[in-house]
Amino acid sequence: MHAVLLSLTVAVTATRAPEPANESEDAGARHRVCHEKRQFSCCTSQQGPCVRTSMARLTLLGVGAAVGGVAATMLFALGDRSNAGDPATFFVGGGAIAGAGALFGSLIGRLGGDAPGDDDRVRPSTLGVDYSVPQPGALDETNPHQMRMTFAPNFFFRNGGGRIRVFGHVGGTLWQERQVDPRPQFQQPIEGQLGTAPVALRERRLSIGVGADLAVNLPYPVFARSSFLGASELRYKPEFQIRRETLDPGLPSQRVIERTMMLPLTVGARWRLSERQRFTVYFGPRLDTISFAEPGQEGLERGGAQIGPLYGEAWYDVDFPMTRGERRDGAVRRANVNSQLSMGYVHSRFDGRGLNFGPVVGFLGPVHVRWATRVRPTDWPVALQFGAGATIGNGLSAAANVGVVLPDLTERERPTGGQR
């Protein structure tokens, strides 16, 4: 807990991760005995600094439950009238991810998932394509699939101090979305349609986003007593998202509406609970602009930015190195394969996704679950990465992605081991 709390206050100092100390034979024996007895406070690995992963996860579970519980209490006690309602809602969602992630991570850990990680773990592909499929609409409606081209090259700093990732996407709906008017007085067949409800709205959407994610490793340990809880890093992630929607409600002129979400001051922290498990949180203010073209107008009417709801993300990632051991037939592996499962809560309903249940409507953002696999043929500088995921919120949408992982532009600076 200290590691996380202090990560928000300690001055950012890029320092090299400490070299792994040579453990004595006694230490190695203690490590083996600890794992054989499945004791709670074992170090993850006898290599490098001792991280007591189970303790770290318990701490995260406690912090998540406490933060989420306090935030939920605030919402009920203060009422949703106060400005505290928005961050409190984020803390409820983030706390839930922290708690669920810690529990899931513990389960994976008990199944042997706390072994050393792989340097070539899954990260966003350098170039990729995302393809998402929404829930289908009603008869005569179309909910178009969406495709986005993505990029996310990495630049690693010297001496393992951190990295910056520039990321973005361009994409949109692949065909026109159609919505019908379901009012029941129309019972005559309509030419070109299967049902009797007339098409009321046609829409196309364009989506553009760009941002940067700066990660700076904190000194390890941040604080003497946090040394067993794992390393942490600070993050800064400014981001801009633009959505341009062309709506045709059957009038002589189309309407063009452009919505922009600006996140100039999003900051965050990552906590490495083990070599294979990480908890990441981002939080920051949001500014929105809405521009529109009136019917028949060429250019967009643009105006100033408005303060929007707070933006936040919370993610729990678990790595699954698939090719760490020897092959059973003893042959040499032809590829290195790593997978990752991520679950996250995003406190933003900018894209119309939000989790609603019972009377809790309009407070929470969506929940994401993603699986990704990276395949790197032996000795290849380029890897292939593919994955699938689902977004839960105002329905369910499934997505698949495929991409290539090119060598990092500053590959030789990229550290190995725990500080990646």
Add this chain to the structure above:
Amino acid sequence: MKLAQVSGLVGLGALASALVWGACAVPECTNPDYSDPECRVVAENEHARLRTPSSIEVRFQDPAAASAATWDARGRLELEEGVVHARVAGPGRFAISLESEDGAPDMVTLELDNVDPSADVWIDRAGVETPVLAPADQSLRRSIELSITPGEPVFVRGRRGCPEHYRVAFVSDIQTNPAQFERILEQLEQEREEGEIVGQPLVALVIAGDLTESSRDDEFDLVEGLLRNAPVPVVVTPGNHDIYRPRHPHFNRRFGPGNHVVQVCDLRLVMLDTGSGAIARSVEARLPELFDRGDARHMIIAMHHPPYAGLTGAGWSREDRAQRLLAEAAIADVDLIVAGHAHALRDFPAIGVGDATLRQVIAGTGGAYQGLGEPRFGYLRVTVGDAEPQTCFVETPSPGFSGPQGQGLSDRLDYCP
């Protein structure tokens, strides 16, 4: 099995699922779930017409309609013990058609509800108008006996007189505290009397959702009973707490449409159903039509979830639709947006949308729990006249408080004198 084979099988499975999923499209609301706003659009239209056992078709109509061929969701119709009960969705003009296609001439009793006591109501038979007597008291109900001849549609029409200045009260979020809302109604009775004296009659009460806490029948019964004795016609739209039990359209059965337009004199009042955290897509398609002010000088839109939530965190679940609504409101030059959901009184006097500036007031002060601190109950009074609509807040203190507790509310919103 190799990884590539597994991946291939998973991909094929996903593709097959998507194809099967997409091939099973059925018309909207075939399997009703009234937490879906599109289903409530269907429901509000279904409750705007009915057929009596003697085959008389009764329909709410656009007030300008001369034909009974279609209908419009401007009220709720219900048949009870042989009497057709028609709840008109709000003040201003209304029209109900009654038509029998065949059979013998028949009599029908039509009970109108939510009609201004001072409104002119008349029966229109092929252009021949017969006035309906106004109630002797301040009741919002009128009873009409009609004889229906097959093939001759009869219209019952109503219209309210237009003073130069008039007032409309807005409130939201009654939920757990109908007793406090009853006090607000008492205050409104006083406001109605005072308004008549100063030449600014109160013409309507607008409730922007959350009339109940859990959509239970007893809660709806209670609120419906209170509203039946309201001093002025009441215009309502549901909130998220009113659609809590999604197997039946409880709200629409009681009050009729959540998406509708009320035109009172030169004010166009557009009600939008955002109970699910967003309006229905088909309503989004109709926004240019709903926001077409025609000959109305002023336009106010009201809904439960505020399209601009600021930092309250209590906005639309679909922010994309909220922002598009704001753009449409800016295009239509809407005078004021009134919402609830947040249990508070908040004024956002300058929301920049494109090159326009919109104003939004959250008036979630109808009685619902407001958290720690001094509660602020009451209603927003909007005075409409020649100039821009004027706003102020009328506080209805709960027992134990002697009067307004708050300070100035914002640059443009203060307590009513």
